[in-house]
Amino acid sequence: MKIISRLRILVFFLICSTAAKAQLQWTETAPGVWKASAGTPEKVSLLKVAGAKPSEAAMKQLPAAKFPLAKDDITVRIIDGKTYLKFPLEVEEQIFGLGLNFKTVNQRGHVSQLHMDHYGGKDDGRTHAPVPFYVSSRGYGVLIDAARYITVYAGTAVRVDTKHPPEVIDRNDKSKKWDSAPYSDGMEILVPAAGADIYIFGGPTAMNAVQRYNLFNGGGYLPPKWGLGFTQRVPTLYTQQDILREATEFEQHNFPLDFIGVEPGWHSMAYPCTFEWDGKRFPDPKGFISSLAQKGVKANLWLNPYVSPKASLYPKVKPYSGSHTVWNGLVVDFTMPEARKLFKDHFIKNHIAIGVSGYKIDEIDGYDKWLWPDVATFPSGTSAEQMRQIYGLLLQRMTDEWYREQNTRTYGLVRASNAGASNFPYVIYNDYYSHPDFITALINSSFIGVLWTPEVRASKTAEEWVRRMQSVCFSPMAMLNAWADGTKPWSFPEVEKAVQDVAMLRMRLLPYLYSTFAQYHFEGKPPFRSMNLVDGFAFAAQESGGKLDATLNPYEAKTRADLKDQYMVGDNLLVAPVFAGETRRKVYLPKGKWYDFYTGKLAGDGGVIEVKAELDKIPLFVKDGGLIPMIPARRQAPKAGEVLPLEVRHYGQAPGTFTLYDDDGTTFDFEKGAWSKVELKVSKDKKGEMSTPPAGKPFSYEKNVTWTFMTR
Ligand code: GAL
Numbered sequence: 001m002k003i004i005s006r007l008r009i010l011v012f013f014l015i016c017s018t019a020a021k022a023q024l025q026w027t028e029t030a031p032g033v034w035k036a037s038a039g040t041p042e043k044v045s046l047l048k049v050a051g052a053k054p055s056e057a058a059m060k061q062l063p064a065a066k067f068p069l070a071k072d073d074i075t076v077r078i079i080d081g082k083t084y085l086k087f088p089l090e091v092e093e094q095i096f097g098l099g100l101n102f103k104t105v106n107q108r109g110h111v112s113q114l115h116m117d118h119y120g121g122k123d124d125g126r127t128h129a130p131v132p133f134y135v136s137s138r139g140y141g142v143l144i145d146a147a148r149y150i151t152v153y154a155g156t157a158v159r160v161d162t163k164h165p166p167e168v169i170d171r172n173d174k175s176k177k178w179d180s181a182p183y184s185d186g187m188e189i190l191v192p193a194a195g196a197d198i199y200i201f202g203g204p205t206a207m208n209a210v211q212r213y214n215l216f217n218g219g220g221y222l223p224p225k226w227g228l229g230f231t232q233r234v235p236t237l238y239t240q241q242d243i244l245r246e247a248t249e250f251e252q253h254n255f256p257l258d259f260i261g262v263e264p265g266w267h268s269m270a271y272p273c274t275f276e277w278d279g280k281r282f283p284d285p286k287g288f289i290s291s292l293a294q295k296g297v298k299a300n301l302w303l304n305p306y307v308s309p310k311a312s313l314y315p316k317v318k319p320y321s322g323s324h325t326v327w328n329g330l331v332v333d334f335t336m337p338e339a340r341k342l343f344k345d346h347f348i349k350n351h352i353a354i355g356v357s358g359y360k361i362d363e364i365d366g367y368d369k370w371l372w373p374d375v376a377t378f379p380s381g382t383s384a385e386q387m388r389q390i391y392g393l394l395l396q397r398m399t400d401e402w403y404r405e406q407n408t409r410t411y412g413l414v415r416a417s418n419a420g421a422s423n424f425p426y427v428i429y430n431d432y433y434s435h436p437d438f439i440t441a442l443i444n445s446s447f448i449g450v451l452w453t454p455e456v457r458a459s460k461t462a463e464e465w466v467r468r469m470q471s472v473c474f475s476p477m478a479m480l481n482a483w484a485d486g487t488k489p490w491s492f493p494e495v496e497k498a499v500q501d502v503a504m505l506r507m508r509l510l511p512y513l514y515s516t517f518a519q520y521h522f523e524g525k526p527p528f529r530s531m532n533l534v535d536g537f538a539f540a541a542q543e544s545g546g547k548l549d550a551t552l553n554p555y556e557a558k559t560r561a562d563l564k565d566q567y568m569v570g571d572n573l574l575v576a577p578v579f580a581g582e583t584r585r586k587v588y589l590p591k592g593k594w595y596d597f598y599t600g601k602l603a604g605d606g607g608v609i610e611v612k613a614e615l616d617k618i619p620l621f622v623k624d625g626g627l628i629p630m631i632p633a634r635r636q637a638p639k640a641g642e643v644l645p646l647e648v649r650h651y652g653q654a655p656g657t658f659t660l661y662d663d664d665g666t667t668f669d670f671e672k673g674a675w676s677k678v679e680l681k682v683s684k685d686k687k688g689e690m691s692t693p694p695a696g697k698p699f700s701y702e703k704n705v706t707w708t709f710m711t712r
Contacts, residue, residue, distance in 0.1 A: 024076055024198065030054045032065035032202035032212050038085065039078040039195025044335070044382055045145045046132075047197075049390045050420025051397060052218035058522055059215045065202025068140035083191040085198070087142055089155045091183060094137035096206070096532055097447035098152055100129040100428065102437040105444060105530060105562045107134065109181055113151045116388045116416055117366035119432050125152070128365050128428050129417040130389070131448040133213060134187070137532065139203030141213050143419060144189060146196035147389040153188040156181065176545075180555035192385075207533045211524030214449050218423030220520025220527070221451075223476075225637040225665035226298060226357075227411030227425075228513050229258025230503050232489075233302075233360075233481040237265040239281040240288040247295045253496075255489050256478075256503045256635045259298040259357060261413075263483040266301060272308035272329025275346060289355040296636045298357035300412055302483075305364065305395060306331060316342050322387070324376040326363075333378040333387075334394040344402055352402060358412035358425070359399055364391045365416035365430075392416025396424040407667045413453075413477070422449035422524075427477040429455045435468055435579050440564040442475055446526035446533060451476040458485050462492035463615065464580035469499045470618035471577040473506040474569055476528060498616035504633040511629040511646065511660060511701070516570035518661035518675075529568045537590035539563045563588060572626035572651075572658070573597070578613040585619070586610055593624040595651040600710025602652075622710075625654030627680050631701075638700055640664045646701040648690075649708045650682045657681045660690075664698045674698060682707070 024036035033054075073088035089095075095108045101123040104110070112125030119127045132144040132152070144150055158166060166182035169175050201212040214220050232250070234243055243260060250257040264270035268278045277285045289299055306329025307314050307321070314330065320339035321330035332339045363370065376384040396414055403410040403425070414426040428450055432438075438454030445452040453475050459465035469489065472478050480489060489503065490496040506513070516527045531537055548556040566576040566587055574594065576587045591606045597620035603609060611619050622628060628649045631638070638644055650656060663675040676697040681689045688707030693699040 024071070024074060026067065026071065026200070029199075030056055030212075030216055031059040032062060032208075033059070033216050034067055034200045034202075036198050037195065038076040038083050038198055041195045041197045042146065042193050042386075044147050044386045044390065045197060046147050046390065046393065046419040047145045047217075049147070049335075049393045049397070050217065050418075050424075052216075052420055052423050054217070055215045055219045055524075058219060058524065059212060061523075062208055062211060063204060065204060065208065065212075068138070068200065068202050078194055081194045083193060083196055085144070085189040085191065087187040087189075089185055089187050090138060092137075094532070095134050095154050095187070096137070096530065097131065097134040097141070097444070098154065099125055099131055100127045100441055100448065100450065100452065101444045102127070102432070102434070102441045103564075105440065105532065105564045106560065107154045109156060109560070110154050111151070111156055112154070113149055115149045116392070116418070117368065118415070119430055120367075121432070126366070128392075128415055128430055129421070129445075129448060129450045131417075131419045131450070133419055133448055135206050135209050135447050137206055137538070139205045139209060141201035141209035142187070143199040143201070143213070144191060144196050145199060145419065146191045146193055147386040147418075148191055148193050149385060149389070150192075151190040155184045155187060157186065157188045158182055158184045159186065162186075180557045205535065207525065207535065210447060210449075210526060210533060214422040214520065214524035214526070217420050217449055219522060219524055220422050220449070220517065221425050222409070222517050222521040222670065223411040223425065224409040225510065225514060226258040227409070227477070228510055228517070229478070229507065229637040230256035231259045231261060231300070231477065231479045232257060233261030233263060233479065233483050235486045236263040236483055237281065238262070240284065244288070244291055244295075247292060247297050249488070251295070251635070253490050253500070254635065255500055256507050257297055258636050259300055260292065261300045261302065261360060261479075261481070261483075263302045267303070269308050269310050271304070271327045272306040272311075272325075273303055274308045274311035275303065275313065276311065276350065286354045293355060296639075299355070300358045300360055301351060301356055302360045302362060304362045313342060313346055320379055322372055322376050322378045322384075324372045326370065326372060331372050331376070333380050333382065334391070334398060335378075335380045335382050340398050343398065347399075348402060352406065358403075358410035360413040361392075361395050361399070361426070362415055364395060364414075389418060393418050393421060396421060396426050400424055404668060407669070409666055409668065411477075417450050419449070427451040427453045429453050429479075429481070433457065435464070435471070436565060439471060439567070439577050442528055443530045443564055443567050446529040446567070449526075451528075453477040453479055455479045455481045457481050458487055459492070459580075461580060462495045465492045466495040466498045466615060467578055467580050470502045471575075473502045474528075474575045474577070474618065478503065478506055495615070501616065502618060507635070507637070508630045508633050509628070510637060511631055512570060512573070515629070515659060515661040519570065527570060531563050531566060531568065531588065531590070534568060534590050539588065572622050572628060574621040574623070576611065576619040576621070578618065582613055584610055584612055587619065587621065589621070590623070593652055594621045595624070595626075595711055596620075597622050597628075597651075600651055600712070602711070622651040624652035625656030625682070626651045627656045627658035627682060629658065629660050629680060638665065640666060640698070641700070643700055643702055645706070647706040647708055648680050648688060649710050650686070650688065651710050653711065655682055655684050660701070662699050662701070680705075
């Protein structure tokens with residue numbers, strides 16, 4: 001016995017010491033991005049599936065970055081077919097990202113298992129974009145490129161052999177110093193696979209690390225201009241006549257509308273789907289799409305990808321499908337080119353060729369019981385777990401390619417995404433419905449290269465309605481999803497005007513928004529950003545002592561303040577949404593003077609301010625010297641070739657510049673240089689100037705700019 005247990009101990013130490021010896025070999029694979037392979041990385045990975053090409057030239061424009069961590073402090077062990085990773089963590093470091101979280105921003109102190117799922121109300125890693133990427137407040141990022149359920153201990157685990165042992169304090173002393181979460185000097189990560197590629201993104205700032213991540217993944221997607229207008233999703237069983245009538249109602253209410261979302265009823269059978277038009281509700285799909293087009297409106301089609309036995313695609317895709325069904329439909333193995341080709345032919349012929357502008361790809365995230373189980377198998381040999389992590393990427397990439405081939409940009413919705421998705425034309429949404437949590441998700445989307453919409457569905461009161469509509473108008477997709485209840489923007493007449501005002505304000509801001517998305521594409525800066533990514537703005541997360549409670553808080557854990565209800569749109573505009581029931585709110589201003597967007601009056605100089613939340617306005621602030629280019633209010637995004645009057649607002653006293661971007665708004669010609677950038681500039685003596693637009697490139701603004709100096 002004794003000998004056996006001694007032997008065991010010896011083997012244990014041998015494993016630990018030999019495994020600990022494995023050193024990662026880092027190579028700079030793109031400017032400021034280092035890659036190392038731990039163990040044997042698998043054939044299927046998130047980045048391999050996403051397949052983006054790094055925008056190296058743009059990465060070279062970023063400030064030079066050094067390898068941000070001490071290499072010796074990064075350790076890897078392969079034990080029992082799994083990869084154990086450790087990255088260093090400083091005392092004051094905050095950790096952002098690690099999936100699309102809804103309740104918390106700083107992930108330090110959390111344990112998450114990054115697992116594709118419908119968000120279930122807890123930040124535990126189960127979410128629509130379980131991206132294994134984190135950004136540190138110290139200005140670097142780390143990505144684990146594995147399509148597996150990865151567990152991350154974000155500074156919760158303390159090793160016996162730590163170089164930085166936390167102080168040991170007796171809890172019996174009732175010392176205030178006792179901490180239920182003693183300092184851990186490591187991010188520890190368990191990948192249930194015998195290897196993974198690891199990427200480290202240099203800064204020097206957190207924003208730079210995020211930029212590098214997005215640029216490494218091809219740069220952010222630039223939506224077509226119409227994608228930034230308003231969109232309404234209609235009730236499931238609407239007919240083509242109902243939908244055309246709906247578009248007319250939008251005209252009558254003078255409410256913006258660029259595209260309409262057609263929900264499951266367009267399929268001849270749904271859940272599982274046929275992807276074929278229903279002959280009764282849609283007797284003339286082509287005529288329907290072109291009648292909508294005459295009203296300047298595009299159509300986006302809902303689908304979940306599970307193929308009905310009634311679908312003409314069924315017998316063809318059956319050999320390329322997995323062992324289990326979802327809602328009686330086949331789960332196609334889209335890693336197989338044959339399967340993709342069959343879908344492509346069908347979708348192009350029946351939808352895209354007649355003018356369908358895009359898709360809403362639903363129900364590929366979970367919930368567990370409404371998806372294939374982890375015991376499912378797929379003909380390519382991809383495991384069910386891997387398939388779960390990559391399915392959203394596969395569908396986004398496949399559909400994006402169809403539109404690229406037509407040289408037409410699309411913009412749609414998806415419920416599952418993952419690492420490598422920055423350049424996909426999709427916005428994430430879900431069935432959850434907490435307004436505050438939707439804003440936190442919007443903030444968190446900025447760390448992980450995805451877009452998120454706090455979609456509006458229904459509301460209990462007019463107040464809630466207007467508050468939700470205000471925030472969705474300051475998000476990547478201004479959407480009302482009335483699939484279940486048929487709500488309209490004007491469903492609450494007492495706030496109809498306020499709702500119309502904010503939707504029109506979004507339309508007026510299109511030049512600003514479009515330029516901000518161009519920044520996402522060309523510079524990698526997320527269009528909707530956490531305050532934690534703002535230069536020089538360090539939100540010091542204060543801790544408040546938790547109260548001892550035998551059931552709720554048995555270890556007297558402290559709670560941490562997170563900045564999770566305000567964000568930036570682009571470089572100049574700070575948005576502070578208001579939730580039903582609130583009449584005032586606090587706003588944290590980054591350093592410098594900030595001005596009220598509506599009045600131009602000084603709102604504060606750094607620090608915390610408290611603002612009154614008028615019902616008809618979402619609080620918006622512009623930084624000193626901030627320029628905001630705007631066009632006159634209109635119902636639809638500008639079409640190619642239109643030339644529009646431009647108003648540029650200036651706020652505060654400081655001089656300012658803004659790069660106004662433009663292109664044809666619908667094609668990919670901008671990727672080949674068919675774009676223009678002009679410099680808008682206000683000098684110290686408050687004179688406005690616009691540089692000359694380049695000759696022969698699309699530019700849709702009049703040269704005579706109206707300069708409005710908002711601050712007197
Ligand atoms: C849900 C989706 C909704 C709506 C509905 C239609 O899964 O999240 O937005 O599209 O399906 O059945």
